[in-house]
Amino acid sequence: MSSTTKPSPRAVVTAPAAVRAARARKSRIDPLYYFFLFPSLVIFTLAVTLPAILGFVYSFTNSVGFGDFDFIGIRNFIAVFQDEGVLSAYGFTLAFALVTVIVVNAVAFFLALGLTSRVRFRAALRTVFVIPMVISGIVIAFVFQYLFSNSLPLLGQGMGIEPLATSILANPELAWLAIVFVTAWQSIPSAMLIYIAGLLTVPAEVYEASSIDGATPWHNLRHITLPLVAGYAVINMVLGFKNYLNAYDIIVGLTDGGPGVATRSVAMSIFRGFEGGDYAYQMANAVIFFLISIVIALIQLRFTRGKGGIAA
Amino acid sequence: MSSAPSTIPGGSAAAGKKQRIRAGRERSNWPATIVLIVCTLSVLVPLYVTTSMAFKTTGQAVDGNAFSLPSPLTFDSFVQAWTLTNFPRGFAISVFVSVTAVAGEIIVSALAAYAIVRNWDRRLFRWSFFYLLAAMFIPFPVVALPQIQLTGLAGLDNPLGVAILHIVFALAFNTMLFTAFLRSIPLELEESMRIDGAGTWQVFWKLIFPLLAPMSATVGIFAFIASWNDFMMPSLIISDPELQTIPVLQKIFQTQFSNSYNVAFASYLMAMAPAIVVYLFTQRWVMSGLTQGAVK
Numbered sequence: 001m002s003s004t005t006k007p008s009p010r011a012v013v014t015a016p017a018a019v020r021a022a023r024a025r026k027s028r029i030d031p032l033y034y035f036f037l038f039p040s041l042v043i044f045t046l047a048v049t050l051p052a053i054l055g056f057v058y059s060f061t062n063s064v065g066f067g068d069f070d071f072i073g074i075r076n077f078i079a080v081f082q083d084e085g086v087l088s089a090y091g092f093t094l095a096f097a098l099v100t101v102i103v104v105n106a107v108a109f110f111l112a113l114g115l116t117s118r119v120r121f122r123a124a125l126r127t128v129f130v131i132p133m134v135i136s137g138i139v140i141a142f143v144f145q146y147l148f149s150n151s152l153p154l155l156g157q158g159m160g161i162e163p164l165a166t167s168i169l170a171n172p173e174l175a176w177l178a179i180v181f182v183t184a185w186q187s188i189p190s191a192m193l194i195y196i197a198g199l200l201t202v203p204a205e206v207y208e209a210s211s212i213d214g215a216t217p218w219h220n221l222r223h224i225t226l227p228l229v230a231g232y233a234v235i236n237m238v239l240g241f242k243n244y245l246n247a248y249d250i251i252v253g254l255t256d257g258g259p260g261v262a263t264r265s266v267a268m269s270i271f272r273g274f275e276g277g278d279y280a281y282q283m284a285n286a287v288i289f290f291l292i293s294i295v296i297a298l299i300q301l302r303f304t305r306g307k308g309g310i311a312a
Numbered sequence: 313m314s315s316a317p318s319t320i321p322g323g324s325a326a327a328g329k330k331q332r333i334r335a336g337r338e339r340s341n342w343p344a345t346i347v348l349i350v351c352t353l354s355v356l357v358p359l360y361v362t363t364s365m366a367f368k369t370t371g372q373a374v375d376g377n378a379f380s381l382p383s384p385l386t387f388d389s390f391v392q393a394w395t396l397t398n399f400p401r402g403f404a405i406s407v408f409v410s411v412t413a414v415a416g417e418i419i420v421s422a423l424a425a426y427a428i429v430r431n432w433d434r435r436l437f438r439w440s441f442f443y444l445l446a447a448m449f450i451p452f453p454v455v456a457l458p459q460i461q462l463t464g465l466a467g468l469d470n471p472l473g474v475a476i477l478h479i480v481f482a483l484a485f486n487t488m489l490f491t492a493f494l495r496s497i498p499l500e501l502e503e504s505m506r507i508d509g510a511g512t513w514q515v516f517w518k519l520i521f522p523l524l525a526p527m528s529a530t531v532g533i534f535a536f537i538a539s540w541n542d543f544m545m546p547s548l549i550i551s552d553p554e555l556q557t558i559p560v561l562q563k564i565f566q567t568q569f570s571n572s573y574n575v576a577f578a579s580y581l582m583a584m585a586p587a588i589v590v591y592l593f594t595q596r597w598v599m600s601g602l603t604q605g606a607v608k
Contacts, residue, residue: 030511040483047462048455055457119341130598133598136541137543142566146577246452267544270454
């Protein structure tokens with residue numbers, strides 16, 4: 001790209017010839033390029049930027065979503081931090097996202113390891129393992145809801161396993177496990193495919209060389225495979241964590257936030273702002289949620305850079 | 313693990329010629345194969361339950377044994393699900409949302425990416441790129457409440473509004489994919505076409521867009537899977553229940569017809585099937601697309 005050799009705009013100002021050249025180049029732009037670019041800028045601005053600004057403004061008011069309202073400063077934000085329902089939603093969402101990221105990556109990595117080893121029926125196996133990715137979250141959650149509340153208790157009773165004898169979805173202590181399970185069920189394929197791509201970049205010669213040196217499979221895994229796919233693990237964790245923070249569909253299908261509010265996610269608590277009349281209040285919640293997501297993304301990016309250095 | 317061809321016997325199974333050649337190159341890892349086959353049960357059992365429940369009678373479905381085979385086998389539940397959810401209407405709406413999202417995501421992002429890559433030395437285009445990328449950090453729940461209000465005001469609290477929101481929320485990722493791909497297309501191709509008198513419009517549609525085809529396939533398939541399966545956006549944005557998409561319609565089996573398990577599962581199966589069928593026919597792009605997206 002020519003951008004690397006072009007002088008910076010500041011430097012151009014001091015050199016008249018370059019200014020003329022830059023102007024000449026600018027005047028030569030085909031106006032059609034603006035026409036190509038503007039649809040995305042316009043819909044993005046109307047559908048994301050404008051609502052984001054509106055939401056931010058509303059978060060400092062006492063609006064109920066319609067009619068008159070007054071500005072009430074940061075009272076909403078203070079109230080959010082004192083609202084046990086909201087705080088428990090944050091606690092649940094963060095803990096759920098963390099556990100799910102770990103489960104998904106562990107299972108996906110070992111599946112990928114298996115699918116890149118010398119197994120038979122590799123293509124068919126991979127086809128099957130990817131299917132959950134293309135199934136609607138809410139629909140499969142309804143299927144699992146039936147299994148968890150009807151079939152699993154029957155099995156538990158039959159085998160005399162006490163904790164399984166009743167529906168785990170009705171148990172405030174255990175319901176979140178069902179949500180982790182179904183979310184993992186659906187997210188493992190994409191993480192697995194990324195790990196497969198990572199594992200395929202490791203040249204076979206590396207393993208041959210290490211086996212000549214007498215390395216065991218465990219040594220290979222620990223000292224060759226894991227360091228080389230560390231970058232892919234970070235990609236998976238960043239993408240996954242971001243998705244799990246916004247968890248909604250699967251929770252609606254499994255528990256609808258219950259029992260009580262035990263599995264209510266942040267997204268669910270925000271959406272309640274439209275039913276409950278605490279519109280501005282939930283906008284403040286959304287602003288806080290946004291800031292937390294940004295902070296987590298930045299932490300992860302930092303972590304990525306560190307890991308990249310180690311892997312390189 | 314050594315893989316010297318001469319020292320490896322021809323596999324444990326009956327040795328056909330083809331198999332011996334393959335076994336010579338790599339010995340099959342049967343323990344891992346068996347473990348993986350057992351693991352596929354975690355995928356196949358829920359799908360089996362959905363299918364077998366769908367073919368049961370209501371009487372058999374309520375016995376709680378999800379794993380039994382349907383006896384007698386009946387198609388009644390499909391007929392009932394078809395009418396209860398008004399399947400043809402829901403299907404048409406879901407198809408409309410998905411097709412609009414697929415076409416919109418491909419065209420809008422490809423056009424923007426092309427304009428950005430070819431004008432990277434202009435500040436407006438460069439900044440636009442970073443502006444669009446910012447969307448990756450704004451999840452739907454954060455802007456959902458004002459969005460519901462605005463789509464209502466704009467008369468877009470309908471399937472079209474949902475399709476537009478799908479396009480917007482995928483914009484950052486798609487534009488990034490397309491720009492990465494476009495940077496690898498040599499400028500010379502385009503210049504020779506321009507010397508022959510082609511304008512930007514022709515260059516894009518006759519040269520660039522066809523070259524983008526593999527990337528467009530990836531973007532399109534993911535757009536389809538995401539918009540076909542989505543529950544969150546349509547359930548919040550579409551105000552008229554008559555205009556709901558297929559996944560949202562499944563909720564009636566939780567609220568109204570909660571004991572007709574066989575009908576519910578028939579309906580679930582009809583909701584899942586299109587995405588699974590599309591996946592089975594396009595899996596090459598699904599798999600390559602995901603890794604391209606992640607690595608770039």
